[in-house]
Amino acid sequence: MLGKGIVSEKNRLWLYLTIIAGSFAQVIMIFPSGLRSQRGIQFWGAQFHDGLWHIAIVKKFVNFSFENPVFAGEKLGNYHYFSDLLVALVHIITRIDVFVIYYKILPSVISLSTGFFVFLLSKKLFKSEVAAIWSMFFVFLGSNFAYLLPFFGLGYPIWETNFWVQQPMSIYSNMPYALSVPIVLSSIYFLTKYLSGPRNNYLILSALLLAIAPATKSFTFFLFPGLFVISLYRVYKNKKFDLLIYFSCTLLIAILLMLPSLRFSDNFIYEPGWFLKTMIEAPDRMNWQDWSLRYQFYKSNNDIFNLVRFYITAFVIFFVGNLGTRVLAFIGVYKIRKLPHPEIHFLLLFSSFLLAIFPMFYLSSGIAWNTIQFHYYFLLFSGIYAGYGTYILLNNTRTKFYKIGLAIIIILFSIPVDIQTFYFYYSRPTGSYVTYEELEAFNYLNINGDDSDRVLTFPIGASFIHLAAYTGKTVFLGDEITAVLTGHDYRKRLDEINSAIEEREGFLKYLRKNKIRWIYDVTSEKSEILKNGNIKTSFKKGNISIYEVVF
Known part of the structure; x- marks a missing residue:
């Protein structure tokens, strides 16, 4: 039985x-996606774009291909692929439908394992089951103070x-991050177990888990600086090299696992304060126009003092606003001096500092x-320490009546945004x-042709990730956002296609040169260019036409 022992x-x-x-609150945000309705297969929030993007990659992995599913001829780059590889492996082994694995099974497993390892790690760090249960609450249901803004x-x-x-609550709008959470937590837990009483199997297991974390979500590389520091400290204080060897091997394996999709380019732009400024002024954030106008006035007058005051105020709002009731973590952090495993506490707190500060300077x-x-992981670790802070606060409350009342208040102040998020998503049709x-x-495309076929889509420039996800075929130019994220020159290819269309005679040559077998058209705006003896109508239904290019 779960929990026994x-x-x-x-x-x-x-x-x-x-x-x-906690698990229900998270998975309910993704479960309805992929289900049938009167209008078709429904998707909520980011699942129509981001979710189907992952499904499209899974379909490629199932066919042992590393090609970008919506940018034909190019391999995936700048991409953390492990979550999609895992879905592909489960599908290959079990033959369970990819959509069921991604939208139903994987979220359930992730949430349950997250709760399990939050409890185990917190219990180990804080020596309290009650603190560990509160840590689970904050990791699952902790939210911000935005309900105060109205x-x-x-x-x-x-x-x-x-x-x-x-x-x-919306963790599954970012599946790589969601999967990285139990991987990171379990790795830190097994490292803690090793430090409690050295057993090499715990250290090896921790190393393997941490090594695959960056391939799951590349931002987890920010755990390595803290790990390096505690490794050096262990050498200095105890003359033990075990953690330094652990760090070196883990980092090497992590880099090797990232090499298949690594692109050496400038991934970050130095832009200090961008999130703070846009949080204040953007209509879809705080929309605080009074302070936005003040900022413009201060900047135009080169008023350094008030500009600094603006950014300090914005940072405090950003920091406390995002933490919500997880500000109780400061009580937990203040009291950690008496707790065991100082190395692990340093790792978590130092990593939290880096993860919180980095977005303040870089885009x-x-x-x-x-x-x-990056801030997602800061909130994760804050939730763990908020559990301990809450435990201390309640323990210092004198009577049981006040203790229960305080616990209820903490819960009620934590969940309004969760309730509103759920209502906002499901109070209206998607x-x-x-x-x-x-x-x-x-x-039709599934039945005809090969999985390696390339499809040109009309209108040019529209997103056709869903075509790649449902057919497993490669869209020649399917989505601008993912092309940019994976380091491809979307505009160059777009211009090439438009130039080929304008030449008419050169269009067929372009199709042949790029091995495009199918044309998927939902507009009929290019119907004239498609009137060619080598381009045959294969399927027509409503406004959808599919043409086969005969070479």
């Missing part, structure tokens, strides 16, 4: 309730990202705001569907 009988019910409630006439209807950082060279994802006409067209 790792938790006392008096706390077992609370363990069950917390892990079930009282000041500020904010955006989606409270969750008013301070920029997405909260744990991503692809999608600028991607660096905000606008993202794969229609049944599209499914019929995709089925």
Whole structure:
């Protein structure tokens, strides 16, 4: 039975309730995606774009291909691939449908294992089952203070990202990050077990898990500086080289695992304060126009003092606003001097500092705001220490009545954004569907041709990730966002296609040169260029036409 042997009988019910409630709150945000409705297959939030992007990559991995599914002829680059590789392996072994694995099975396993390892690690670090259960609560259901903004006439209807950082309830809008969480937590837990009483099997297991973490989510590389520091300290204090060897081997394996998709380019842009400024002024964030105008006035007058005051104020709002009730972590951090495993506490706190500060200075060279994802791990570790802080706070409350009242207040102040996020998503129908006409067209492509076939899509420039996800075929130019993220020159290829279309005679040569077998058209705007003896209509349904290029 889950919980038997790792938790006392008096706390077992609370363990069950917390892990079930927390897991349910997370998986309910992804479960409805991929289900049938009257209009077609429905997808919620980021699942229509990001989720189907991962499915498209899985389909490539299933066919042992590392090609970018929406940028034909180029391999995946700048990409953490392990979560998709895992789905592909599970599919190959079990033959369970990829969509079921990705949208149903994997989230359930991730959430349950996250709760399990949060409890084990927190119990080990804080020597308290109650603190560990509270840590689980904050990791699952902790959220920000955005629900206070409407009282000041500020904010955006989606409270969750008013301070920029997405909260744990929406973890599955970023599957690589979601999978990296139990991997990182389990690695740190086994390292803690090793330091409790050296057993090499724990150290090896920890090393293997941490080595695959960057291939799951590259931002986990930020754990290595802290690991390096505690390794050197162990050499200096105890004359032991075990952690230094552990660090070196883990880092080497992690780099080797990242090499297949590594592109050596400038991944980050130095832009200090960008998140703070946009959080204040953006209409879909705090939308605090008064302070935005003040900033412009201070800047135009080169008022350094007030500019510094603006950024300090914005940082405090960003920091405390995102933490929400996880500010209780400061109580936990203040009291850690009496706790065991100082090396692990240093690793978590030093890494948290780096992860929190880095986005304040750097943006991503692809999608600028991607660096905000570093802050996700800061909130994760803050949730763990918030559990300990809450435990201390409640222990210092004199009567049972006040203790229960305080616990209820902490819970009630933690979950308003979670409730609003759930309501915002499901109080209205989703606008993202794969229609049944599209499914019929995709089925035609599935039955005909090979998985390695390339498909040119019209309208040029539109996103056709869903075609790649449902057919397993490669879209020649399928999505601008993913092309930029993976380091490909989207604009150059777009211009090449448009030039070939304008030449008419050169269009067929272009198709042949790039081995394009299918043309998928949902507009008919290029119908004239498709009137060619070597381009034959193969399928037509509604506004969808599929043409086969005969070489």
